[in-house]
Amino acid sequence: MTQPLALPMEPATWNRGRVGMACLIFGESTFFSVFVVAYLFYIGKSASGPQPSDVLEFPVFATVCLLSSSATAGLAVKALTQSNTVRAGLALALTVGLGAGFLGATANEWFGLIYGHGLTIGTNLFGTTFYSLVGFHAAHVGLGLLMLTLVLGGVLGGKVGAGDSERVEMVTWYWHFVDAVWIVVLTTVYVVGV
16 A cells, blocks of 8 residues: 655645735735726827936836845745744845835936926826826835835844744735736836837
């Protein structure tokens, strides 16, 4: 008689935390969809003011920062699961730094658009939809950074450890969602919209 194969680890259960985060991500996805559709609908309909092709440059640095931060967030969870709080802290610090780099690059872009090109949220339809979509995303990055910074503080202070790895993973789900949304925003604004 043969023995059944043992699974190397138990599959994750869908507890309240996972279901709650999945529902939050789904709800936020539908909300972002409205902004994306509005942006696409109003492309080229501004009669005055700068147009996307006149003022937008592909945000290479910001994109590299944000997409790289998903990898470091994943490394942080893995390290925490393995009770390696030093490596988890380093990975979280790098994630926070990369996220801050993204926000800094976004702020620099906006400064140039406002003061260099006169594009504000009230200039034309492009300005309204651009700042709404990109700003809404930047606000989500800021919220994610706040959560990750709190987790980092907990790890550094010895209050967050291996037993909290599932909760930390839920925070990184949100962060991965924000990164995935950036790919949609990037494609919509800087590829399709120019």
